Amino acid sequence: MDSWNGILQGFSVALTPTNLLYVFLGVLIGTVIGVLPGLGPTASIALLLPITYTLEPVTAIILLAGIYYGSMYGGTITSVLLRLPGEAASVVTTFDGYQMAKQGRAGxxxxxxxxxxxxxxTVSVIGMILLAPPLADLAVSFGPPEYVALTILGILLVTYLGTGSVLKSLCMAALGLLLATVGLDPITGTARFTFGEVALFNGLDFVAVAMGLFGVGEIIHSLERTEKVQAVTSKIKGIWPTRKDFRDSSGAIGRGSLLGFVIGVLPGGGGVVSSLASYAMEKRRAKDPSRFGKGAIEGVAGPETANNASSTSAFIPLLTLGIPPNVVLALIFGALAQQNIVAGPQLIQDEPEIFWGVIASMVIGNMMLLALNIPLVGIFIQMLRVRAGILAAFALLVTMAGVFSVNNSAFDMWVVLVFGIIGWLMKKTGFEPGPLVLAFVLGSILERAFRQSMLLSGGDLDIFVTRPISGGMFAFMALIIIVSAITSRRRKAVFGRVDPADVDETDESSPDADRQVAAEGSPGADSTTDEPSGSTSTTPGER
Amino acid sequence: MHGSTSASRAPTEGTADRGHRWRQLHRIAPLLLLAFGVAAVIGSRRLGLGELTAPGPGLWPFIVSLLLTGTAAVLVLIDPAEDYEPWTRGTVRIIAGLVSLGVFILLFQTFGFVVSAFLMLVLWLRVFGGETWRWTLGLAVGGTAVMYLLFVELLGVPFPDGLVDAVIGG
Incomplete structure (x- = not known):
C-alpha cells in the first residue's frame, strides 16, 4: 500500500467519533499533566495503562501518544511562568522563557x-510518513542477530543519553534484563526465579512494574517535599507573538523541527536531548549569544519546537522496528504487547489501521493542542491551584485500583508496592528507572533473538559481527562508547554554560523543581520552610 | 535528581546529615545490587546453562546477572556520591506512607474497595496532604464514590467482596 492510501485510511480511522474523543482526551490530559509539576508524562502514562486495556488497540495508542506530545506543550507553561519545568524536556525553556515572563512577555x-x-x-509527522514505510521494508529482512544488535543498541543509547551516571544506568539495564527472565522459560518451559509462586509463572507484570517505579515511586518521593508553590495570579496578555517575534524565531523553529526529528528517531532520543541540543545550537549560531538566558525568544522557540518534533518522530523506531527509543515509548510498546499486538516491521502490513491511524491522529492532535494552548492557556494555569497532597492521594488510589483491574489480581498490587519502594530508593540513590523499564520490556525480545541466533549459528558468536547490518550496529555501539567518553565531559560543559542550578532536574519529571524555586526565592514561589507536618498547605494563597 | 546536593538545595536542613552519616550509607545501594547479582548468578547456574549451541534456561539469566554483578561491583568501588539525595526527616513520612499502602492492600483484600479506599484517602489527604477535616472528608467520600462508580460500575472490575457489597447484596 502506498503512503497516500495509508494516510487516507489513517484519517478514516482517526476521524471516527471515538478516536477523535480519545485524541482530545489524550492531548488534554497531556497538557494538564504537563502543567502539574511532579507528575510527568511517564508517570501519567504508567498510571493510565490499565484503562487502555478496555480500549481498542488503535484508540489506546492514540490516547497515549496524545498524552506524550500533549505534555510537551503543557510543560512549557510552568517553565515560563514559574521557572518550574512541568516535564523534563521543558527544563531548557526555563532559561529564556522565565526571563521573558519577568519582562512581561510571558504571552x-x-x-x-x-x-x-x-x-x-507537523514536520515530524510528514517525515514519519516518508521515512517509516521504507524503514519497515528494510527491517522486514532483519533476522535474530539484527534484533539482538538493535535491542542492545536501544538499551545502550538510553543508558548513554540518560542524565545520570552511565555505569548506574547500565547496572539498572542489567537488572531490568534479569527481572524480565522471571517466569517460565519461553523455550524449555522451566520456571525461573519464581520461588514456587504461581502468580509469577507468567513473569512480573509489566504494568505493575512500570506503575510501581514511575507512579508510586514518584509520588512517594514527592512526599519528602513539603514546599508549596503559589499559583500565578497575574493575567497573561498578548499571547499572539508580534511580527518581529516571528521573524526572530522562524529560523529557530525551522532548525528545531529538523533537529528534533532526527534526534527523536535515534534510540535514546526524545524530549530532553533534543531540546538541549536545539538550545545549544541556537546559542552557538546567534550573533549575540549573550542575549541567551536573558529572554531571547529563539531560546524558547527552538527547544520547544525540537522537543515536540522528537516526541513525534520517536514513534518511528517503535512502529517500524519494534524498538522503543525511550521510556515513554517503552510504556506504549508494553501497552500494545498486552493487547497482543507486536510493534515491529510487520505492523504496517498487518495492522495498517493502527500505524496510519496513529499518524493521522497526530495531525489532528497537534491542531487541537494549538487551539487549546493559544486561547485557553489561562484555564490551564488554574490547574496550578490543585494541591499536591490531593493529587498524590488520588493518584495512588487510581494506581492501586487500576493495577488490580489488569489481571484482577491482588498479587500485582504487592508488586506495585515493592517496585514503588524500589523506585523511591532509586531516586534517592541516583539510579534511573528509565533504563530498567526499557530493558525489562526489551528483555524477552533480546533473549529470544539471542537464543535463536545461537541456534542459527551453531553456537558461534561471530554471527553478530559477520552479518553486515548487525555488524554495522555493533561497530556503531563501539563508536558510541568511545565517543561518549569524550563528549560526556563536553556535555557537562554545555550544562555549565547555562545557569547550573537550572539543569539539576533533567529527569523524567522534576520533583525537585519547586524546592529549587523556593530556595532561590523567585517571585512566583511561596517559599516555606520544611515542616514535616504538612500544615504549610493551608496558607491562604492556596485557597 | 543528581544535583540535589549542590547549591540548588535549600540549606534549611540536611546539612548535618549530609556530612558523614550517609557517606557510608550510600554504598549500601550498590552492595545490595551486588548481592542480588551474585544470588542471580548462582540461581541461573542451578537452572542449567546448557551450551551455546543449545542454550539452557539459565544461560541468558546467567549472562545478564554477570553484567549486573560486574557493574554493581564497579559501583561499590567508584560510585560517585554526588547524585545521592540526603536522608531527611521527610523519610519518616515516606516509610509511613509505604506502610499505609501495605495496610491498604490488606484491608482491600479483606474488606473490599469502599472501606479501604475511604480510609486511605482520609489518611493521605489529612496526614500527608495536610487538608482540613472538611476538605478531607468531602474529598474522601466523593472520591470513593467516583472511583467505585468508575471501576466497578463502568469498567466492571471484580473487586473483592467487601462490607458494602455484603450490605447491598444482603
Missing amino acids: PALGIAAIGSYIGG
Missing part, C-alpha cells in the same frame, strides 16, 4: 512555544 513566550511545537510536530 509571546507561550504563544511562540505553541506555534513552534505545532510546526515541529
Whole structure:
C-alpha cells in the first residue's frame, strides 16, 4: 500500500467519533499533566495503562501518544511562568522563557512555544510518513542477530543519553534484563526465579512494574517535599507573538523541527536531548549569544519546537522496528504487547489501521493542542491551584485500583508496592528507572533473538559481527562508547554554560523543581520552610 | 535528581546529615545490587546453562546477572556520591506512607474497595496532604464514590467482596 492510501485510511480511522474523543482526551490530559509539576508524562502514562486495556488497540495508542506530545506543550507553561519545568524536556525553556515572563512577555513566550511545537510536530509527522514505510521494508529482512544488535543498541543509547551516571544506568539495564527472565522459560518451559509462586509463572507484570517505579515511586518521593508553590495570579496578555517575534524565531523553529526529528528517531532520543541540543545550537549560531538566558525568544522557540518534533518522530523506531527509543515509548510498546499486538516491521502490513491511524491522529492532535494552548492557556494555569497532597492521594488510589483491574489480581498490587519502594530508593540513590523499564520490556525480545541466533549459528558468536547490518550496529555501539567518553565531559560543559542550578532536574519529571524555586526565592514561589507536618498547605494563597 | 546536593538545595536542613552519616550509607545501594547479582548468578547456574549451541534456561539469566554483578561491583568501588539525595526527616513520612499502602492492600483484600479506599484517602489527604477535616472528608467520600462508580460500575472490575457489597447484596 502506498503512503497516500495509508494516510487516507489513517484519517478514516482517526476521524471516527471515538478516536477523535480519545485524541482530545489524550492531548488534554497531556497538557494538564504537563502543567502539574511532579507528575510527568511517564508517570501519567504508567498510571493510565490499565484503562487502555478496555480500549481498542488503535484508540489506546492514540490516547497515549496524545498524552506524550500533549505534555510537551503543557510543560512549557510552568517553565515560563514559574521557572518550574512541568516535564523534563521543558527544563531548557526555563532559561529564556522565565526571563521573558519577568519582562512581561510571558504571552509571546507561550504563544511562540505553541506555534513552534505545532510546526515541529507537523514536520515530524510528514517525515514519519516518508521515512517509516521504507524503514519497515528494510527491517522486514532483519533476522535474530539484527534484533539482538538493535535491542542492545536501544538499551545502550538510553543508558548513554540518560542524565545520570552511565555505569548506574547500565547496572539498572542489567537488572531490568534479569527481572524480565522471571517466569517460565519461553523455550524449555522451566520456571525461573519464581520461588514456587504461581502468580509469577507468567513473569512480573509489566504494568505493575512500570506503575510501581514511575507512579508510586514518584509520588512517594514527592512526599519528602513539603514546599508549596503559589499559583500565578497575574493575567497573561498578548499571547499572539508580534511580527518581529516571528521573524526572530522562524529560523529557530525551522532548525528545531529538523533537529528534533532526527534526534527523536535515534534510540535514546526524545524530549530532553533534543531540546538541549536545539538550545545549544541556537546559542552557538546567534550573533549575540549573550542575549541567551536573558529572554531571547529563539531560546524558547527552538527547544520547544525540537522537543515536540522528537516526541513525534520517536514513534518511528517503535512502529517500524519494534524498538522503543525511550521510556515513554517503552510504556506504549508494553501497552500494545498486552493487547497482543507486536510493534515491529510487520505492523504496517498487518495492522495498517493502527500505524496510519496513529499518524493521522497526530495531525489532528497537534491542531487541537494549538487551539487549546493559544486561547485557553489561562484555564490551564488554574490547574496550578490543585494541591499536591490531593493529587498524590488520588493518584495512588487510581494506581492501586487500576493495577488490580489488569489481571484482577491482588498479587500485582504487592508488586506495585515493592517496585514503588524500589523506585523511591532509586531516586534517592541516583539510579534511573528509565533504563530498567526499557530493558525489562526489551528483555524477552533480546533473549529470544539471542537464543535463536545461537541456534542459527551453531553456537558461534561471530554471527553478530559477520552479518553486515548487525555488524554495522555493533561497530556503531563501539563508536558510541568511545565517543561518549569524550563528549560526556563536553556535555557537562554545555550544562555549565547555562545557569547550573537550572539543569539539576533533567529527569523524567522534576520533583525537585519547586524546592529549587523556593530556595532561590523567585517571585512566583511561596517559599516555606520544611515542616514535616504538612500544615504549610493551608496558607491562604492556596485557597 | 543528581544535583540535589549542590547549591540548588535549600540549606534549611540536611546539612548535618549530609556530612558523614550517609557517606557510608550510600554504598549500601550498590552492595545490595551486588548481592542480588551474585544470588542471580548462582540461581541461573542451578537452572542449567546448557551450551551455546543449545542454550539452557539459565544461560541468558546467567549472562545478564554477570553484567549486573560486574557493574554493581564497579559501583561499590567508584560510585560517585554526588547524585545521592540526603536522608531527611521527610523519610519518616515516606516509610509511613509505604506502610499505609501495605495496610491498604490488606484491608482491600479483606474488606473490599469502599472501606479501604475511604480510609486511605482520609489518611493521605489529612496526614500527608495536610487538608482540613472538611476538605478531607468531602474529598474522601466523593472520591470513593467516583472511583467505585468508575471501576466497578463502568469498567466492571471484580473487586473483592467487601462490607458494602455484603450490605447491598444482603
